[in-house]
Amino acid sequence: xxxxxxxxxxxxxxxxxxxxxxxxxxxxxxxxxxxxxxxxxxxxxxxxxxxxxxxxxxxxxxxxxxxxxxxxxxxxxxxxxxxxxxxxxxxxxxxxxxxxxxxxxxxxxxxxxxxxxxxxxxxxxxxxxxxxxxxxxxxxxxxxxxxxxxxxxxxxxxxxxxxxxxxxxxxxxxxxxxxxxxxxxxxxxxxxxxxxxxxxxxxxxxxxxxxxxxxxxxxxxxxxxxxxxxxxxxxxxxxxxxxxxxxxxxxxxxxxxxxxxxxxxxxxxxxxxxxxxxxxxxxxxxxxxxxxxxxxxxxxxxxxxxxxxxxxxxxxxxxxxxxxxxxxxxxxxxxxxxxxxxxxxxxxxxxxxxxxxxxxxxxxxxxxxxxxxxxxxxxxxxxxxxxxxxxxxxxxxxxxxxxxxxxxxxxxxxxxxxxxxxxxxxxxxxxxxxxxxxxxxxxxxxxxxxxxxxxxxxxxxxxxxxxxxxxxxxxxxxxxxxxxx
Amino acid sequence: xxxxxxxxxxxxxxxxxxxxxxxxxxxxxxxxxxxxxxxxxxxxxxxxxxxxxxxxxxxxxxxxxxxxxxxxxxxxxxxxxxxxxxxxxxxxxxxxxxxxxxxxxxxxxxxxxxxxxxxxxxxxxxxxxxxxxxxxxxxxxxxxxxxxxxxxxxxxxxxxxxxxxxxxxxxxxxxxxxxxxxxxxxxxxxxxxxxxxxxxxxxxxxxxxxxxxxxxxxxxx
Numbered sequence: 001x002x003x004x005x006x007x008x009x010x011x012x013x014x015x016x017x018x019x020x021x022x023x024x025x026x027x028x029x030x031x032x033x034x035x036x037x038x039x040x041x042x043x044x045x046x047x048x049x050x051x052x053x054x055x056x057x058x059x060x061x062x063x064x065x066x067x068x069x070x071x072x073x074x075x076x077x078x079x080x081x082x083x084x085x086x087x088x089x090x091x092x093x094x095x096x097x098x099x100x101x102x103x104x105x106x107x108x109x110x111x112x113x114x115x116x117x118x119x120x121x122x123x124x125x126x127x128x129x130x131x132x133x134x135x136x137x138x139x140x141x142x143x144x145x146x147x148x149x150x151x152x153x154x155x156x157x158x159x160x161x162x163x164x165x166x167x168x169x170x171x172x173x174x175x176x177x178x179x180x181x182x183x184x185x186x187x188x189x190x191x192x193x194x195x196x197x198x199x200x201x202x203x204x205x206x207x208x209x210x211x212x213x214x215x216x217x218x219x220x221x222x223x224x225x226x227x228x229x230x231x232x233x234x235x236x237x238x239x240x241x242x243x244x245x246x247x248x249x250x251x252x253x254x255x256x257x258x259x260x261x262x263x264x265x266x267x268x269x270x271x272x273x274x275x276x277x278x279x280x281x282x283x284x285x286x287x288x289x290x291x292x293x294x295x296x297x298x299x300x301x302x303x304x305x306x307x308x309x310x311x312x313x314x315x316x317x318x319x320x321x322x323x324x325x326x327x328x329x330x331x332x333x334x335x336x337x338x339x340x341x342x343x344x345x346x347x348x349x350x351x352x353x354x355x356x357x358x359x360x361x362x363x364x365x366x367x368x369x370x371x372x373x374x375x376x377x378x379x380x381x382x383x384x385x386x387x388x389x390x391x392x393x394x395x396x397x398x399x400x401x402x403x404x405x406x407x408x409x410x411x412x413x414x415x416x417x418x419x420x421x422x423x424x425x426x427x428x429x430x431x432x433x434x435x436x437x438x439x440x441x442x443x444x445x446x447x448x449x450x451x452x453x454x455x456x457x458x459x460x461x462x463x464x465x466x467x468x469x470x471x472x473x474x475x476x477x478x479x480x481x482x483x484x485x
Numbered sequence: 486x487x488x489x490x491x492x493x494x495x496x497x498x499x500x501x502x503x504x505x506x507x508x509x510x511x512x513x514x515x516x517x518x519x520x521x522x523x524x525x526x527x528x529x530x531x532x533x534x535x536x537x538x539x540x541x542x543x544x545x546x547x548x549x550x551x552x553x554x555x556x557x558x559x560x561x562x563x564x565x566x567x568x569x570x571x572x573x574x575x576x577x578x579x580x581x582x583x584x585x586x587x588x589x590x591x592x593x594x595x596x597x598x599x600x601x602x603x604x605x606x607x608x609x610x611x612x613x614x615x616x617x618x619x620x621x622x623x624x625x626x627x628x629x630x631x632x633x634x635x636x637x638x639x640x641x642x643x644x645x646x647x648x649x650x651x652x653x654x655x656x657x658x659x660x661x662x663x664x665x666x667x668x669x670x671x672x673x674x675x676x677x678x679x680x681x682x683x684x685x686x687x688x689x690x691x692x693x694x695x696x697x698x699x700x701x702x703x704x705x706x
Contacts, residue, residue: 028686066497079669085489137692138683154683161685184681184689191693196606212668222639222679222694229635229671230602240493247665251658262682265543266622266657269694270674278669283635294493301500304511 003148006334006346006355013361016328025160026329033320036263037371043265044255054252055375058311061210061245062301068210068243069292075213079275081288089119092293096121096202096235097128099289103233105130105200109191111217111224112136113204114314115237115293117149117336118349121202132202133194135223137187144171150330150338153261153316158329191223201227201285205238206313207253208290211246214274215290218257218267225269234273234285240297241310253313256373261315296349305384309345311374318368318378324361333358340368344381352388359385433472441471536620536653537702543623547677548690550699560647561587563701564612567645568594573609579634581614583647583703588612602636611641611695615675618653619660622676625700626660630670638675644695646675649703 004012016022041047061068073083086092092115100108108125110116110132122132122143134143138155142148145167149155156164165178174186203224207216215236217224228234244253258264277284300306319325319339330338335346335355343362347355359382362368368378390409419429440446447468475483541551554560564587568576577600578584588596596612597604605611613634617626625646629635638644654660664672679694690696 025685032686063501065501066494069497070494085493087489087492091489135693136683137681141683154686156683164684180684180687180689183684184692188692192606196602212665214668220680221692225639225673226693229639247668248658248661251661254657266624266674266676268675268677268680272668272672274668274671277671282629283633284629284671292493294496298493298496298500301497302503303507304504307504
């Protein structure tokens, strides 16, 4: 499959809008997740208070991220874990590859890790001759299909049962069935063989506790538990923002994350791992390696607005609530982080010049902000990034092809501001508009039928390509009022 | 200090100091509550009977089978009946002393302690106990320090777990306070059977872990 990029969101989205199969796959998303989330929220006394608390904990952590990170490292090392530092994705991949190679492993079992997806770890492993085996059902499905995840929590949400059934026939040789239990059992049987032979397991991390050096990983399937307890070596990839100060803080996040993500009070399993096993005879890995990865995160600390991005706990609630995501799905965003949170994280991770359309992939309706368990103001972030784009602080190059449009745009807004801020200029403006619009109005509106002139006026052309603009009324309300109704 | 470590910590500090002038302005517009090092308040210890009722209600909502045994003899009978019902032949048991005591008198079938990974992959049933439980979520808490249940509770298709009623607490916060005192060994929270909704958000049970979770609660000791 051709991989879409963040640079071409507009095209990707248009193609997605015309994809009936994708809409079939996404049809359950809103009903299922949104309703379940609402029910789960109701099982907590003070949801709003919890959100406030979570955000305050995150803000406190981020403002002292250096301290908390070093404290986490000290305690994790004390418990027997080995810490690695990776400035970027390439470095993180190399650390993992070296660890795998030093242990003479030719395959690794992987539990779902968004950080791993972010740095394209699977491709890097394959290039070094190591076979990565995804074990989360959704991740395994998209690995079989050679695709990327389209949702943070449900990676294969873009695929229909029918497509998955065909994929299983092709890749596993089973007889065609759309029975989800049979498909799941097939995956279980195949992956158990891989678990039995694996020496190295790779996972992500949901929370790293500074106070104790503990890492916590949530899941529903059990593949993370298998990955982190059957293998001899466990490698955990952890973004530097995953640290939280105290063990007791988990209470807040374990209430928010499952309820927001899947509408559960708790997911089926939480593994709380503090270093290596303490007795040789115990089950569990002999070695635990934690790869602390920056990859563009520390940059986001430089402003309170962008810093919010690092509070994200990857629940996916903003994706489920987003009217844009619901229509175009995850792949259109051209990044492993789709939806509203992807639209703000991706430009900051890969550079805004490579993802200029993403901050505009939103109607600023605010549904994302409303559902976010850590109260990230995503609309504020989107506007901040849009401002960066129009101010020309983004893009890097001195000769900026968009500079002219930006000048025209800022001039237009200045005039607009002048016209609307005084009664006289406003009255003059509407009179002029009534006169001028005669050239383009057809049947009381300005639309596709308005002919050449509308098309030639750039803002009108762009607007009316998809919908009609209403014509200015012959008399304003104020005039009607003065004349007597 | 490795170079990468120094670079990352340096970058964090540099960027945070860049943010300082904006922070002051931002704080005027947005009230961000600062928090002290407050621990989560533990709720009043609810009576065992009420906790038992709450735990059972939460767990049954998740499709967990619960049986309550008045004493150890009854618990043994309940274990035997699970073995009968499931037709389990290859059974792995943990080194929990209460489990050993309860299965001692069951002679119809063999129980394997210290099972190898190979045995586990081929087994029909795993029997362990749990150290704690959370009533508000129907969660079992397994502390690897006390028992070798990390794989026995995970690999066999059915997990049978013993729980003493006195080990049930109402809230997650209370359990975090109890378990947070000693974190040397891995702790696992188990809430229901293994599940997935990865195919069209359709629920399927037993994807990688047990497809069935059965809990026997020992009411009074």
